[in-house]
Amino acid sequence: MSSKSLTLRNISKRFGNVNALDNFNLEVGVGELVALLGPSGCGKTTALRVVAGLEHQDAGTVLVADKNISDVPAHKRNMGMVFQAYSLFPNLTVEENVAFGLQMRKVSKHLRLKKAHELLDLVGLDSQSKRFTHQLSGGQQQRVALARALAFEPEILLLDEPLSALDAQVRVNLREEIRRLQLSLGTTTLFVTHDQEEAMAISDRVGVMNNGVLEQIDTPDVLYNKPASSFVAGFVGTMNRIPAHISDGMVEIFGSKVVALKRGNETGKVHALIRPESISVAATTAQGNAKVLTRSFMGASSNIICQTEDGTIVQSLMTSASTGDLLPGSSVQLRVLSSEVLVANV
Amino acid sequence: MAKTLRVRFQPPLVLTLLILGFFVFIPMISAFEYSIRTPLTGGYGWTHYIWAIREDDFFHYILRSMWLAGVTVTITLFVLVPTLTWLHLSRSEVRGLIDGLSLLPLVIPVVAFAVGAQISFPEFVQNTVLELPFLYFVLALPYAYRSLDIGLNSIPLKTITEAARSAGANWWRTITAVIVPVIRGSVMATIALTFALSLGEYTLTVLLHWDTFPTWVTFVAQDNILGAIAISMMSLIIPFLILTVITLFVPERSMQGRK
Numbered sequence: 001m002s003s004k005s006l007t008l009r010n011i012s013k014r015f016g017n018v019n020a021l022d023n024f025n026l027e028v029g030v031g032e033l034v035a036l037l038g039p040s041g042c043g044k045t046t047a048l049r050v051v052a053g054l055e056h057q058d059a060g061t062v063l064v065a066d067k068n069i070s071d072v073p074a075h076k077r078n079m080g081m082v083f084q085a086y087s088l089f090p091n092l093t094v095e096e097n098v099a100f101g102l103q104m105r106k107v108s109k110h111l112r113l114k115k116a117h118e119l120l121d122l123v124g125l126d127s128q129s130k131r132f133t134h135q136l137s138g139g140q141q142q143r144v145a146l147a148r149a150l151a152f153e154p155e156i157l158l159l160d161e162p163l164s165a166l167d168a169q170v171r172v173n174l175r176e177e178i179r180r181l182q183l184s185l186g187t188t189t190l191f192v193t194h195d196q197e198e199a200m201a202i203s204d205r206v207g208v209m210n211n212g213v214l215e216q217i218d219t220p221d222v223l224y225n226k227p228a229s230s231f232v233a234g235f236v237g238t239m240n241r242i243p244a245h246i247s248d249g250m251v252e253i254f255g256s257k258v259v260a261l262k263r264g265n266e267t268g269k270v271h272a273l274i275r276p277e278s279i280s281v282a283a284t285t286a287q288g289n290a291k292v293l294t295r296s297f298m299g300a301s302s303n304i305i306c307q308t309e310d311g312t313i314v315q316s317l318m319t320s321a322s323t324g325d326l327l328p329g330s331s332v333q334l335r336v337l338s339s340e341v342l343v344a345n346v
Numbered sequence: 347m348a349k350t351l352r353v354r355f356q357p358p359l360v361l362t363l364l365i366l367g368f369f370v371f372i373p374m375i376s377a378f379e380y381s382i383r384t385p386l387t388g389g390y391g392w393t394h395y396i397w398a399i400r401e402d403d404f405f406h407y408i409l410r411s412m413w414l415a416g417v418t419v420t421i422t423l424f425v426l427v428p429t430l431t432w433l434h435l436s437r438s439e440v441r442g443l444i445d446g447l448s449l450l451p452l453v454i455p456v457v458a459f460a461v462g463a464q465i466s467f468p469e470f471v472q473n474t475v476l477e478l479p480f481l482y483f484v485l486a487l488p489y490a491y492r493s494l495d496i497g498l499n500s501i502p503l504k505t506i507t508e509a510a511r512s513a514g515a516n517w518w519r520t521i522t523a524v525i526v527p528v529i530r531g532s533v534m535a536t537i538a539l540t541f542a543l544s545l546g547e548y549t550l551t552v553l554l555h556w557d558t559f560p561t562w563v564t565f566v567a568q569d570n571i572l573g574a575i576a577i578s579m580m581s582l583i584i585p586f587l588i589l590t591v592i593t594l595f596v597p598e599r600s601m602q603g604r605k
């Protein structure tokens with residue numbers, strides 16, 4: 001296996017007065033798939049381009065298997081890259097596109113076409129190998145781009161929002177396919193996206209970026225359940241922010257006291273951060289603490305949006321079976337299901 | 347529906363064809379007709395063409411002009427393709443300036459240009475006929491530059507370049523194996539324009555006291571106007587044939603899908 005580990009150490013990169021990367025650190029293990037997630041302009045693409053050698057960092061080092069490659073030019077880095085925009089060579093056929101990297105490595109025509117067909121077979125496009133790229137759909141083009149990036153057995157695979165130009169169904173299929181291929185080939189992969197669902201679905205670990213720094217990098221599970229900062233909490237998944245009072249390490253929400261994780265202020269007003277699935281809504285004949293605004297049916301689960309007496313909008317996710325009597329306008333009792341909640345300063 | 351639209355009478359197209367026909371085809375056909383007249387017998391024949399080919403200097407000068415044109419084309423491609431690629435990729439402000447500069451040869455009179463060259467170039471440059479291709483390059487620059495510029499503007503240059511580089515192509519291979527084939531149409535147009543312009547260049551060549559095919563034709567025309575026309579007709583056809591052969595040898599690649 002040609003895969004190697006990747007380390008970015010104290011990388012800084014400025015464009016004019018924009019700090020695209022600010023003392024950025026990241027480690028990706030051998031065969032691991034790490035997604036970089038973050039809002040537009042936070043520096044994801046810049047990080048990827050620095051790794052690829054298409055951009056040179058102002059400070060810091062890029063290491064592949066502990067070897068400093070900061071001064072190695074892009075074409076010698078042996079990294080496969082898939083771009084957001086369609087980047088296939090329009091003058092070449094599908095198989096020639098896939099074989100391009102091997103051609104540059106002076107592999108004989110016979111061998112490189114054999115390898116190209118292997119890869120095209122893996123992405124399910126072997127039957128299209130003689131066609132030109134403009135004859136393919138968007139999804140097929142990105143498959144070819146993926147095959148092209150993998151054909152020369154890169155040490156690292158870099159994907160810059162490869163799915164963002166595709167429609168929803170294709171996007172889901174192709175991301176599963178990328179993961180399947182990546183696992184079977186064992187290629188160390190850095191995957192940039194601003195779609196958190198996509199990142200969570202296929203990554204070993206997800207790094208959340210904000211303003212050129214890595215806020216948190218963890219498995220999707222930890223990131224979702226134990227976000228390290230209020231920014232991460234808000235960015236990954238849906239999060240209710242409910243005004244509450246804190247004292248002695250306990251917050252009071254909906255009339256009951258819950259242990260506060262990650263204390264901000266020790267006393268006074270805070271925001272409790274609670275996932276929709278940790279809030280239950282129950283119909284009540286008595287005076288409840290909220291009113292139902294809308295209920296949207298999504299199959300197995302339903303999304304209930306309520307408004308509390310003080311005007312706060314609260315979102316709850318429950319199994320559809322238990323939401324039959326939650327009609328819009330009805331009075332309900334909200335309850336926190338978890339025994340601990342994250343709090344953030346107001 | 348679309349078909350009827352296309353066939354319908356289109357005044358601008360008709361006007362273009364009329365002007366082209368009047369100022370290009372009619373003179374050319376007339377010249378050809380004139381060149382195959384045989385005044386002695388009153389009929390038509392290839393006498394003047396045979397005379398021209400029998401002239402010792404015919405092949406000497408046409409070959410010389412063609413290789414000078416070939417060198418000009420080579421210089422043009424070697425200088426312009428990397429430069430323009432760089433200008434397009436770097437998005438630097440220099441580009442506007444160079445765009446403007448590339449038009450200068452259109453506004454500077456050739457005479458001024460020739461005299462200037464004669465005054466300023468060192469002896470050893472003026473002693474070699476190779477000064478001509480460099481000067482022709484400058485004369486053809488406005489056309490060659492624009493033609494390549496259009497080609498590079500019509501493709502996603504940055505992404506394609508970066509895809510090639512990350513797949514392992516160094517700059518040279520990126521240009522030769524990717525960029526040039528992708529803008530093949532523009533490159534062909536550049537070659538044709540530069541070649542034709544170099545082959546027909548007269549003023550500058552005469553002012554610098556060099557003999558090439560056009561100056562030789564003018565010289566011959568003084569004695570045998572019909573022969574000179576025959577030569578000119580051939581000089582029109584030979585490069586055309588050569589360019590056609592070149593085009594045939596470069597593999598045709600489907601490019602229609604590009605938007």
Ligand SMILES: Nc1ncnc2c1ncn2[C@@H]1O[C@H](COP(=O)(O)OP(=O)(O)OP(=O)(O)O)[C@@H](O)[C@H]1O
Pocket residue numbers: 015016018019020038039040041042043044045046047194
């Ligand atoms: N070549 C450049 N010149 C000037 N500024 C740049 C350049 N490339 C990036 N930037 C700036 O650096 C910052 C980070 O850009 P980057 O492309 O890395 O963001 P991103 O996280 O990939 O965003 P997106 O999700 O929109 O693709 C942005 O503010 C951007 O404007």
Ligand SMILES: [Mg+2]
Pocket residue numbers: 044045046
């Ligand atoms: Mg980006």
